[in-house]
Ligand SMILES: Nc1nc2c(ncn2[C@@H]2O[C@H](COP(=O)(O)OP(=O)(O)OP(=O)(O)O)[C@@H](O)[C@H]2O)c(=O)[nH]1
């Protein structure tokens with residue numbers, strides 16, 4: 001992007017290309033550009049570098065409009081329910097969060113509520129050993145809500161500070177599976193008032209516009225309170241979260257930047273916005 | 279739905295008289311938005327629109343009775359042609375085992391697809407061996423073992439060796455024990471991870487696969503061309519496999535990946551169960567992308 005350029009049609013086309021390639025989506029990008037054109041005429045912004053700075057600030061402000069911090073229980077275990085479509089990184093993200101909290105000296109428990117996929121429980125079990133967290137499991141093919149139920153019980157009885165609940169990947173288009181997820185959440189809230197304190201939807205940063213549908217549906221069914229944007233260490237920019245934050249009103253709280261336990265960061269709007277334009 | 283709205287838009291123009299160049303360009307603007315919303319790559323869309331507008335602004339369109347129908351048909355035909363042809367045929371090795379290698383980004387469905395392929399080929403009379411060459415993801419070997427057991431297909435693994443060694447040893451085992459099909463399940467990796475991309479080249483060197491398929495998630499966005507381009511550049515791909523088509527992602531990444539690699543889509547994944555594998559239908563994919 002050549003800086004100190006005149007704001008002309010060519011510049012706006014180049015800008016639209018950058019935004020679309022960052023997965024903002026064509027309609028969202030078009031709106032961003034038309035809003036920006038209206039704004040810069042009013043402010044008499046003369047060159048492209050000033051316009052770019054103005055745009056980045058707008059994005060940062062949008063990402064900050066919602067609370068991006070994790071919500072904790074005032075007392076007793078904080079229950080974090082983790083959901084999302086298949087293969088996005090839920091189980092690995094739970095391993096990372098477990099490490100994150102263990103590093104803070106907290107007692108962490110994991111609920112293996114994916115009773116469906118081959119070796120899902122084994123995968124989570126390996127993570128529990130890796131980070132020093134307890135794990136509550138049920139029988140393969142058993143009721144995932146029952147595992148969540150037992151885990152909340154165990155978390156309270158054993159004084160766990162955080163309980164992370166892993167669920168099976170499910171496409172938001174599968175009504176019966178979304179119902180099952182709603183039931184898991186329902187069982188958790190009945191067992192412990194106020195729980196789950198955080199409902200995280202894990203999104204794969206390589207996902208395109210379908211992420212908006214995922215966010216919309218998961219929010220409708222289990223009232224998602226935060227996004228965990230995984231796989232941001234690739235070349236995908238994850239720009240689709242801008243539309244999700246604005247239209248579905250869910251803040252981005254965490255990002256995954258690799259496959260190791262420490263590859264998790266609290267979401268930073270500044271570096272994220274910079275990344276969109278790189 | 280793009281084809282309905284395209285027809286409606288042209289309907290509006292038509293009642294005012296003949297279709298003009300401007301009308302067509304306006305209509306194609308809507309096609310452009312639809313393709314971008316479907317996650318087709320920016321540059322691929324640009325080339326596609328240019329191609330279709332050149333074809334539709336020609337004399338014969340403007341003089342025909344129902345020009346808007348013709349333009350919709352051009353868009354659909356052009357997309358279908360780009361997505362096709364359908365090619366589920368696997369080039370089996372005339373002597374010795376046929377070795378199929380699955381590669382791709384993390385979480386796209388390789389392990390599940392390995393089992394699906396093994397099951398499909400066994401139903402077609404082949405004698406497959408699954409190879410658990412992912413020794414880095416927790417319980418990856420166990421995952422393939424469980425899947426293999428569910429379909430009665432043996433799984434070769436060796437938790438002490440490196441992936442290239444595992445694959446080489448598995449091929450030797452297959453030759454010795456009479457398995458005529460070997461399916462290598464590799465660990466998911468980033469296309470920008472130099473050492474892991476090099477590992478893929480090493481696996482190819484040691485195991486000499488006959489078929490290398492890039493497995494890609496159908497909900498991938500604009501980044502699809504970056505990752506696919508890198509994988510294709512590092513190894514000679516023989517085909518593509520698209521997964522999770524049972525969702526509602528429009529799947530524009532399919533067009534992008536096809537455009538950047540030039541390789542045929544061999545199979546698609548349409549669910550989590552072993553039987554959820556189908557042949558690829560280019561015309562169905564084209565209308566799905568158009569919405
Ligand atoms: N590069 C990278 N890979 C990741 C990240 N998070 C997860 N992965 C990888 O993505 C793959 C899938 O991760 P899982 O944790 O099994 O995903 P999941 O959502 O639990 O999958 P299902 O339970 O099958 O739906 C694994 O290979 C992980 O190592 C990340 O932040 N960066």
Ligand SMILES: Nc1nc2c(ncn2[C@@H]2O[C@H](COP(=O)(O)OP(=O)(O)OP(=O)(O)O)[C@@H](O)[C@H]2O)c(=O)[nH]1
Nearest residue numbers: 086087384385386387388389390466522547548549
């Ligand atoms: N709905 C649906 N889910 C699928 C499909 N293919 C795979 N999955 C699911 O996607 C998730 C990831 O599948 P895996 O086979 O573990 O993916 P992978 O590419 O081997 O993952 P890594 O080895 O970590 O890179 C699992 O939950 C699978 O059940 C499909 O076609 N449709």
Ligand SMILES: [Mg+2]
Nearest residue numbers: 090091114120
């Ligand atoms: Mg999982």
Ligand SMILES: [Mg+2]
Nearest residue numbers: 388389412418
């Ligand atoms: Mg795998």
